[in-house]
Amino acid sequence: MQEEEEKQNAAATVKIGDLPEDMLIHILSRMSLKDAVRTSVLSRRWRYLWMYTSGKLEFDDRYDRDITLLDDADERSGIVIKRKKFKTWVKHILKLHRGQRVDSLVIRFTNLRLRYLSSDIDSWIYFAVKKEVKVFELNLSVEDGFHCGYKFPNIEKLLSRSRELKVKSPVFGSLRSLRLVDVDIDDEVVKYLLASCTCVEHLCIRASNATKNLEVVDPLANLKELEISDCCNLESLEISAKNLVSCTYQGKEISSPFKKTPNLTELTLGGEFCHSFIFEPNKHSSYSAQLVKLVLNLKTLVGGGAFSLFLVSLCLSCISLSYKSLTLSCPNAFCQTSERTNVPCDLPQLDSLKRLELNTVTKIGESFLFFLSLIKASPNLHELKIKVNFPTF
């Protein structure tokens, strides 16, 4: 009965399944890859439609572990199988894709151990270039900190190796967002990409061991957001981008990278450089006054220890009272300190600062003292967040 009724309706009205193919592809392009590929089972007409999707191709071995469907096999061989399956899966899908363009290619491969996959990863980058992606993310970080040492290729060499040469120049001309995590990328290659990707709005390079002397300098008309983090061999960084609004730098202490950044208002700092910002504020006065939002990731500060909880509550209660009238009277208990607690009294004023965040792991002791003086230096502050992570051991 129900079927007959549905058939009658089908005759009278247009069903979604009756829509022309280009409109169905339009719909498929707004789905996750998984949902889109599954439609190939619907009927013969649908079998190859997903291959023309122009949406987001996202591969993540953390969420798609089920692709392996493992038994409780030996864990080590299980990992090897998973790695192979992931690689085969990505290769299979990318090979089947027929559409001219893809908006976004995101590959997170956290199960990588060896370098022998280089040519596979090269081919993913080639795919991203060929399909003129707008968003490209390649994340090879491994949870236990293993760095696979994959080197981002020289794009021109990569293209010359390929038989198809129908890549539109400039390379990555449509790219809006580029995120590379645990991918070693030479300074020269970054320079090439920045010159080529004239539309880029968001750039993130994290944990690149090949990054040494990096320049992110105009013309970068569209660059709004930049992150350079955990590049352990970085010696110098120069940022001159007049439209840059938000920047994250976490890593070694280097001389101030911010040269011409008149619109930089949101800054996130971590690592030794963050310590320098706190303890040597005058080195940073050329740009600190323009900041509206400041996030300090103090993961490595070691301080007084036992007093941390007490300090947090003290700090919070002071602030809720009215930090403007706060006077810093340090109980002696706090002063079991290193020289770094000596906060300079000529702290540059952070006149624009409205939002301040502190993220830290316990043992915060002395760091909080400085935090209070940061607050004192910020007359316009109206939002303050403190996140404290307590280790579980």
Added chain:
Amino acid sequence: MAAETGTPTTLTLKSNDDELFSVAESAAILSVTIRNMVEDGCAGGVIPLDNVDGKTLASVITYMNGISAIPADEEKKKSYRDKFLSDKDFETLADMVLAANYLNMSCLMDAVSAKIAQVMEKKSVGWVRRKFGIENDYTPEEEAAVKEEHKWTFEGVETDDDN
């Protein structure tokens, strides 16, 4: 949206089942098809829209008026679109895709496509076939082969006895 003259111009649109609708030109030109007609000076009398029926056109005009009344605020426009589409059944959505395509209204096209995509999220093959009027013309062997090829896409799909 150029309303520099004092009295707003009104256009008359005619659906393929001969219903007539009045709509402010500033709202109607959200449709590139209509905008081109206006710019070419073909909008003097009645604008016939041969591929849109009255019921769908009424709905599209509601959308045109609603969205053009919202100032340039992408958040508010998005929430209007979500609300506008929330009570539409699948047949209406299919009609809207066709109308949006014919009228060349990319914002409506994108919104309806996204809505349909969202509806299909995690749904079983059987469910989609029934709701979208898709006839399974695979042989059982073929269907099994396609399923096997894309086995990974069946993880986490809502259960359905017709899967």
